[in-house]
Amino acid sequence: MAAINRDDVAHLARLAHIEMSAQELDRMAGELAVIVDSVKSVSEAAGDDVPATSHPIPLTNVFREDVVGHTFSAKQALSGAPDSDDNRFKVPAILDEA
Amino acid sequence: MTEQNTTAAGLIRLSAAALAEKLRAGEVTAVEATQAHLDRIATVDGGERGVNAFLHVNAEEALAVAAEVDAIRAAGGAEAEALHYLAGVPIAVKDLIVTVGQPTTAGSKILEGWHSPYDATVVERLRAAKMPILGKTNLDEFAMGSSTEHSAYGPTRNPWDLDRIPGGSGGGSAAAVAAFEAPLALGTDTGGSIRQPGAVTGTVGVKPTYGSVSRYGAIAMASSLDQIGPVTRTVLDSALLHQVIGGHDPRDSTSLPEPLADLVAAAKTGNVEGLRIGIIKELHGEGYQAGVENRFNESLELLKEAGAEIVEVSCPNFQYALGAYYLIMPSEASSNLAKFDGVRYGLRVLPEEGPMTIERVMGATRAAGFGDEVKRRIILGTYALSAGYYDAYYGSAQKVRTLVQRDFDAAFAKADVLISPTAPTTAFRLGEKLDDPLAMYLNDVATIPANLAGVPGLSLPGGLADEDGLPVGIQLLAPAREDARLYRVGAVLEALLEEKWGGPLLAQAPELATSGTLETQEAK
Numbered sequence: 001m002a003a004i005n006r007d008d009v010a011h012l013a014r015l016a017h018i019e020m021s022a023q024e025l026d027r028m029a030g031e032l033a034v035i036v037d038s039v040k041s042v043s044e045a046a047g048d049d050v051p052a053t054s055h056p057i058p059l060t061n062v063f064r065e066d067v068v069g070h071t072f073s074a075k076q077a078l079s080g081a082p083d084s085d086d087n088r089f090k091v092p093a094i095l096d097e098a
Numbered sequence: 099m100t101e102q103n104t105t106a107a108g109l110i111r112l113s114a115a116a117l118a119e120k121l122r123a124g125e126v127t128a129v130e131a132t133q134a135h136l137d138r139i140a141t142v143d144g145g146e147r148g149v150n151a152f153l154h155v156n157a158e159e160a161l162a163v164a165a166e167v168d169a170i171r172a173a174g175g176a177e178a179e180a181l182h183y184l185a186g187v188p189i190a191v192k193d194l195i196v197t198v199g200q201p202t203t204a205g206s207k208i209l210e211g212w213h214s215p216y217d218a219t220v221v222e223r224l225r226a227a228k229m230p231i232l233g234k235t236n237l238d239e240f241a242m243g244s245s246t247e248h249s250a251y252g253p254t255r256n257p258w259d260l261d262r263i264p265g266g267s268g269g270g271s272a273a274a275v276a277a278f279e280a281p282l283a284l285g286t287d288t289g290g291s292i293r294q295p296g297a298v299t300g301t302v303g304v305k306p307t308y309g310s311v312s313r314y315g316a317i318a319m320a321s322s323l324d325q326i327g328p329v330t331r332t333v334l335d336s337a338l339l340h341q342v343i344g345g346h347d348p349r350d351s352t353s354l355p356e357p358l359a360d361l362v363a364a365a366k367t368g369n370v371e372g373l374r375i376g377i378i379k380e381l382h383g384e385g386y387q388a389g390v391e392n393r394f395n396e397s398l399e400l401l402k403e404a405g406a407e408i409v410e411v412s413c414p415n416f417q418y419a420l421g422a423y424y425l426i427m428p429s430e431a432s433s434n435l436a437k438f439d440g441v442r443y444g445l446r447v448l449p450e451e452g453p454m455t456i457e458r459v460m461g462a463t464r465a466a467g468f469g470d471e472v473k474r475r476i477i478l479g480t481y482a483l484s485a486g487y488y489d490a491y492y493g494s495a496q497k498v499r500t501l502v503q504r505d506f507d508a509a510f511a512k513a514d515v516l517i518s519p520t521a522p523t524t525a526f527r528l529g530e531k532l533d534d535p536l537a538m539y540l541n542d543v544a545t546i547p548a549n550l551a552g553v554p555g556l557s558l559p560g561g562l563a564d565e566d567g568l569p570v571g572i573q574l575l576a577p578a579r580e581d582a583r584l585y586r587v588g589a590v591l592e593a594l595l596e597e598k599w600g601g602p603l604l605a606q607a608p609e610l611a612t613s614g615t616l617e618t619q620e621a622k
Binding site: 004008009012013014015016017018019020028031032034035036038039040041042043045046050051052053054055056057059062064072076077079080081082083089091092093094095 | 307446480501
């Protein structure tokens with residue numbers, strides 16, 4: 001497996017929406033390289049015949065009756081938001097050109 | 099039991115079960131018990147050298163609930179009869195679990211001052227049992243850490259030595275219980291966050307079978323690993339609390355449908371004769387502190403003398419468990435934490451310059467709101483899930499999960515319960531491992547396999563290490579849905595150890611000095 005470098009971290013930080021300073025990228029790249037190196041052996045542990053487990057105790061077909069249960073009012077749902085207007089979350093421009 | 103136990107100093111040292119009995123007998127009121135704990139918090143929690151177990155203290159509501167219990171009990175009749183056994187026994191709640199009427203921060207700046215519009219299912223159940231909630235306890239940010247040093251609100255200190263870590267992520271809950279600030283607390287355990295703090299603070303912590311306790315209202319780190327559970331000073335108290343919070347919840351699609359076994363009865367069984375207890379070859383010896391190993395061997399001797407059969411089992415794939423965990427957990431966390439984007443909750447930070455788009459606001463908010471460890475794990479998880487790396491990392495880790503489960507299956511064919519030290523070392527010094535993430539991760543080596551496989555685990559105090567006089571934890575593991583076995587064996591071992599020590603281990607902890615004025619989160 002490939003090692004993780006500073007450019008990878010910069011790309012991942014953009015994908016994860018976390019702004020990082022040049023200094024932070026340097027430090028993070030160094031730390032993550034050590035961690036990634038330490039987990040490498042995982043890829044060699046299991047053969048192709050071993051199925052993946054995504055959940056420790058699988059339950060199948062967990063449904064409920066299709067009835068309206070408790071719901072939040074718009075006011076409750078917006079109570080923790082940094083900004084709202086007219087019963088909606090309010091955000092800055094979605095597109096660059098605004 | 100004498101009059102000493104009804105003084106404030108005596109009250110806070112009672113187990114939850116003993117306090118419940120006194121409340122029922124009318125020897126003490128719920129208001130007196132709650133106030134005694136609030137006073138203790140005010141005395142030892144705040145200031146420069148305080149324990150700092152609490153992020154928020156909920157005095158007014160806790161006293162109101164206590165007064166309600168006292169009024170019902172005083173009036174007598176059917177309502178008093180119907181009171182829960184633990185009614186009036188106060189409890190602290192890890193600040194990862196949402197509560198109406200109190201802030202929930204998850205130990206992060208990104209949620210500072212946020213109030214949930216709903217209660218977690220476990221909190222609803224505490225309220226139904228009329229247990230006064232003393233407040234919210236400190237944790238590593240979003241439960242990511244093994245020392246509580248990654249809290250945005252300062253580290254919690256270990257009551258055994260204020261310069262040492264209380265474990266993590268639930269160091270606040272464990273320290274609160276160890277410092278007699280609360281008889282009971284709730285924790286969450288994703289890779290050991292209940293059990294490892296229990297080990298290093300000389301308290302009891304239980305990670306139930308995955309799905310045994312509802313996760314509804316626990317802010318998710320890694321949804322396939324997270325589990326809420328009890329943090330207490332005795333095994334019986336953990337069983338009592340597990341029964342309050344456990345059982346099916348339709349709001350958690352991973353909640354087990356079947357009812358809980360009688361865990362309290364299991365804790366009162368009183369014998370381990372004929373039980374096969376398996377030592378996991380891979381989880382002791384090399385890499386474990388000598389004092390930890392000594393106390394572990396002592397517990398094995400006691401169990402053997404009590405009639406248990408000690409067998410050795412091997413779980414060869416456990417060597418990959420830590421690596422698999424540090425791929426699966428960050429992967430799930432990177433997805434779960436995407437919702438903290440400066441739109442729906444808490445903090446919003448605007449970029450200092452350039453265009454003011456939502457994408458840039460998210461980037462600036464998450465940069466300012468998340469601490470280093472959270473950022474590390476989000477980046478690591480994003481990496482493990484990337485196209486081109488997915489099969490090698492996340493896919494391989496999920497296969498290891500299957501191998502770990504198979505190891506457990508084979509081990510449980512030979513043994514009814516497995517045993518190991520809970521953590522490889524006793525509490526380390528604050529700051530000692532803060533700059534070395536990998537060294538920090540190694541603390542979880544013995545606790546992680548249970549989360550990967552979904553099996554239940556319990557940590558109880560096993561004594562003090564010879565070299566540093568600090569608590570050592572003994573971990574018991576049982577097959578999924580067999581939590582009762584942990585309480586049965588745990589209570590027997592606890593009784594044998596306490597007989598040897600002449601009382602509970604925490605009686606040997608140093609007295610805590612008055613630490614100064616309490617600074618709760620609201621005052622900060």
